[in-house]
């Protein structure tokens with residue numbers, strides 16, 4: 001199968017890394033204007049080019065990871081490259097399937113929206129997928145493709161902005177939390193490298209506990225909070241300082257920002 005990634009920036013590179021890690025022999029084409037920035041992909045067998053037209057024409061699946069501000073204009077300028085047998089998967093935030101269809105100008109082409117995150121590159125993304133009326137076999141094909149990058153769940157299109165905030169921006173929120181943990185760890189005695197090692201594995205362990213035990217976080221918190229112990233003292237102090245409130249407010253602020261744009 002031939003896959004084109006249009007707009008191979010941060011997300012596009014993560015997606016290609018995810019595809020390369022699979023055992024499948026996909027033929028991948030990556031486009032962007034400054035191709036020297038992705039020249040390293042050539043060593044992995046990826047065809048790197050500036051020419052979106054050629055990339056679309058030569059592909060079965062066109063993954064579009066262009067920015068929301070230029071995706072429609074670029075797709076519109078390549079209308080003649082698209083045909084009904086291709087599948088288009090847009091990763092752009094806040095750009096609807098209807099807008100993409102109008103830009104492409106091909107009514108019966110299969111278009112899906114996917115919202116992965118940059119953990120795609122290590123096969124650990126959570127990708128929300130929207131498919132409005134696409135052929136079942138095309139849906140299965142795209143789900144398989146995205147599965148190489150992590151887990152895939154299907155959502156309604158009206159939840160895509162929320163999916164962006166929780167899943168894609170969510171990575172940055174977790175990283176900031178982890179950075180604060182590291183800083184705290186250094187203050188209480190660890191060197192930075194050791195603190196990072198402890199925090200990384202602790203966060204990974206916490207996620208695995210929730211995933212494998214299928215528990216709510218509070219149930220796992222109960223297991224590590226001894227009455228009158230140091231954990232509950234730390235947790236309560238964090239809450240007094242607005243820990244949960246600031247996270248929830250941040251998530252809402254990100255959501256409001258996307259809502260205003262779309």
Ligand SMILES: NC(=O)c1ccc[n+]([C@@H]2O[C@H](COP(=O)([O-])OP(=O)(O)OC[C@H]3O[C@@H](n4cnc5c(N)ncnc54)[C@H](OP(=O)(O)O)[C@@H]3O)[C@@H](O)[C@H]2O)c1
Pocket residue numbers: 006007008009010011012031032033034035052065066067068070074091092093115116117118168
């Ligand atoms: N980053 C994330 O975590 C994430 C997660 C989910 C969804 N998204 C969505 O994914 C999209 C890409 O995000 P990103 O963070 O990867 O942005 P990015 O790093 O800026 O990537 C966009 C790429 O598009 C290229 N580009 C611009 N004009 C082009 C053209 N005419 N033809 C071909 N390529 C062109 C740019 O490279 P040149 O300037 O060299 O052309 C750039 O590398 C956005 O719509 C975003 O909403 C991102």
